[in-house]
Amino acid sequence: MAWDLSVDLIKATVQLEQPLGDGSRTVGTGFLVSDPTPDGKPRIILVTAAHVFEKMPSMSARIGYRIQGSEGVWRYDPESLKIRDGDHPLWTKHPTRDVAAMVVEAPPEFAKAAIPLNYLAQDDTFNKYNLGPGDEMMALGFPRGLSANPAGFPILRSGRVASYPLAPAANFPTFLMDFSVFPGNSGGPVFMAEGARRRPGASESQEVQFVAGLLTQQVELSGERLEIGIVTHAKFIRETLALLDKVPGATVTQARAPKPEPAMPGATPAVAVSAMAMGASH
Template sequence: MVMDLSVELIHATVQLEQPLGDGTRTVGTGFLISETAPDGQPRTVLVTANHVFQKMPSANARIGYRISNADGSWSYSPQPLKIRDPKGAPLWTQHPSRDVAAIAITAPPEFARAAIPADYLAADDTFSKFQVGAGDEMMALGFPRGLAANQAGFPILRSGRVASFPVAPAKIFPTFLLDFSVFPGNSGGPVFMTDNSRRRAGAGGEAKFIAGLLTQQVELNNERLEIGIVTHAKYIRETLALVSDPAAPVTMAAGERTTGAKAASAEEAVAKN
């Protein structure tokens, strides 16, 4: 059976939130990756932008699980997610040079099954293999302003085109620009390519992979430019390795800064509807 990455990632993408006690909440997006733990057992890991967790001051966040009902409907069922220990120290793992976080979780069985295999994360040579470049279309999932696609809590799927050049290698260009509207709540969502209509010349297969995760939006003089900043999947892979081994090697990418870059998630509080 051919995997429809768009549908599979919709099922694997969840809303992350933490009520602030004043009628507002901070909101971000995360997605589930399946991998093998050092003991050989399967493991589910939640991936998001590091600042999503950093902006949540309390020990428990909420993760937006969805339940499939017998009549074909879905129910939204957010559950507690412990992100800090009793002393307030983070329980998640962050990449030392990029805005990426990961935390191993115990997910309901249906969500553990929905997690995307880690092999779908773009590797060092993926962009060159599929000749990904400026103008190529990518898809993005998230919860802009905390808004879901429906009452069941599914993420909103949108698309944009790669808006920068060059986009690889990730060690030199750790982020790239995507031309689409970004809002608080989008941060941490997966950005992916699923080219089912054609093969790229010499690629030897379909371009179907997670390119990275959305981490920031671009503003200039307090004006939103409708451009998102995507961190390469290479740094997601490295963060997953750090979950297993804090001494795992990582790429200390250049600390480039995009003028007007602003976190696109829990940086702002989102009022409850």
């Protein structure tokens, strides 16, 4: 039976927020992953962009759980989430990429919504399915702290892959997406959910559904938003989760920049990349 990654990820995606005391709040997006401990015990991990937590100065944030009542009606039911112990962050950050993960105690009904670890793309996924510029992907988030409805579900957006090449992640740790990005989107999952795609050399089509990465930045030039999002590969989410267990021998990718090409006469200067500030005022 066909499964719909879009619905699974909508259920697993949560709003992260912290009031700032001046009537505004800082907002980001996260999603839950089911990743058992090395000894097999169930464990739920919250994944987001590291700068989402770093922009939150207080000890606790709010995580936007949703509860379905006996009559099937959903309601927003956020809970407090401790993110610091004094000056010590309770999340684990990837050493070179804008990715963070922390273990959370989710309500039992919400823990069931966490996506399995194998939904996350691996280093060869893009080449395996011959993915590239122009392919459509989707993203979930809470732009400027807005949700799809009072129940607190995330807003689904879509866009086209806007850069080449996409792999290997060691050389190209991020890729571009052609879609509007707003404060509050940071940390949201970017994924592909295509019903039928033919792999190179294959005679039959198959479903292609995986989490490609998470949204971490937007592109700006001279202060102007270019409607382009920057996605960090899921490979670095996997590496961050491995760091939670301090797996012996686990390797962390040190991203290698491609050798720069000589500048052409009249070439446009490099585009300035701006991390999305999470201060959505309400």
